[in-house]
Amino acid sequence: MAVNPEIQGRVFPPTAPYLVGREKVREFSRAVFATDPINLDAEAARAAGHADVVAPPTFAVVVQEAALAQLLAEPGTGIDFSRVVHGDQRFSFTRAIVAGDELTATLTVAAVKSLGAHSMVTAQTSIVDSEGAHVVTATSTLVVRGDE
Amino acid sequence: MTQAPDLSSVSVGDVVAEATFPLTRDSLVRYAGASGDFNPIHYRDDVAASVGLPGVLAHGMLTMGLAVQPVVAWAGDPARVVDYQVRFTRPVVVDPETGALVTVVAKVGQLDADARTARIDLTASAAGQTVLGKAQAQVDLAR
Numbered sequence: 001m002a003v004n005p006e007i008q009g010r011v012f013p014p015t016a017p018y019l020v021g022r023e024k025v026r027e028f029s030r031a032v033f034a035t036d037p038i039n040l041d042a043e044a045a046r047a048a049g050h051a052d053v054v055a056p057p058t059f060a061v062v063v064q065e066a067a068l069a070q071l072l073a074e075p076g077t078g079i080d081f082s083r084v085v086h087g088d089q090r091f092s093f094t095r096a097i098v099a100g101d102e103l104t105a106t107l108t109v110a111a112v113k114s115l116g117a118h119s120m121v122t123a124q125t126s127i128v129d130s131e132g133a134h135v136v137t138a139t140s141t142l143v144v145r146g147d148e
Numbered sequence: 149m150t151q152a153p154d155l156s157s158v159s160v161g162d163v164v165a166e167a168t169f170p171l172t173r174d175s176l177v178r179y180a181g182a183s184g185d186f187n188p189i190h191y192r193d194d195v196a197a198s199v200g201l202p203g204v205l206a207h208g209m210l211t212m213g214l215a216v217q218p219v220v221a222w223a224g225d226p227a228r229v230v231d232y233q234v235r236f237t238r239p240v241v242v243d244p245e246t247g248a249l250v251t252v253v254a255k256v257g258q259l260d261a262d263a264r265t266a267r268i269d270l271t272a273s274a275a276g277q278t279v280l281g282k283a284q285a286q287v288d289l290a291r
Contacts, residue, residue: 024182027181027182028182028183030178030182031175031178031179031181031182031183031210031213032179032182032210032213032214032217033169033213033214033217034213034217034220034226035217035221036220036221036225036226038150038225038226038227039226048150048225050227054225054226054227055226056213056216056217056220056226057213057216057220057226057229057232057285058209058212058213058216058232061183061209062183062184065183065184065185085236086208086209086236087235087236088233088234088235088236088282089208089209089212089233089234089236090231090232090233090234091231091232091233092230092231093229093230093231095227096226096227096229139233
């Protein structure tokens with residue numbers, strides 16, 4: 001089944017707030033080979049002017065995930081998860097994520113394109129803090145393989 | 149603030165950082181737990197084989213996550229990476245015994261010494277082939 005082109009422009013409801021924990025940031029940092037003390041040590045982070053440990057740039061994917069799950073669970077999109085390949089990914093920051101942030105993600109289907117038998121779905125997730133201020137936009141292109 | 153590199157001493161094309169990351173199956177399990185991505189193609193040979201893959205693959209987001217670390221080290225603060233994008237062009241197959249080596253070379257792609265910003269272009273390769281395309285990190289050293 002092809003991806004339903006009518007989902008382009010669709011905006012999903014904001015996800016439940018995600019509270020960024022200091023130990024989660026440290027765990028994620030170790031998993032991506034981040035060794036900067038600003039990622040790992042709250043004192044070092046404060047000395048560099050941050051409120052707490054700073055998450056590695058790609059940590060935003062953890063927050064984006066709940067928004068993507070909404071899209072993948074939605075009936076009628078024609079997106080078969082078993083055929084999805086992650087095509088590309090981008091993070092554009094207004095500021096870095098730090099431990100203590102309470103983040104909410106809102107996904108917009110920015111584009112649906114077909115490329116032969118395949119479809120490309122661009123999902124743009126805007127992540128804001130508890131004040132509603134923009135932190136980062138995470139953009140994923142999902143390639144949905146069609147029947148060949 | 150942590151000391152930022154002096155952009156007046158670098159030019160477009162300069163290699164500013166390089167690193168090699170040894171990935172093992174343990175690395176993949178650790179990333180699965182840390183990220184919440186438990187797709188079994190990243191830790192089960194039987195599942196990887198059943199969907200026609202050449203072996204267990206590293207999460208693309210793990211490769212993306214580690215590839216920016218040399219840039220963070222050069223910039224002096226992870227918060228100075230203000231934009232980061234990659235295209236996933238080839239999978240990284242992680243052998244159960246020997247693992248995989250991912251090599252990252254970070255070069256200056258664009259430079260604005262006055263604004264203290266730079267675009268750093270990354271080449272990430274494993275087993276002699278590049279695994280990421282259009283991998284670019286924008287850094288703002290004034291932050």
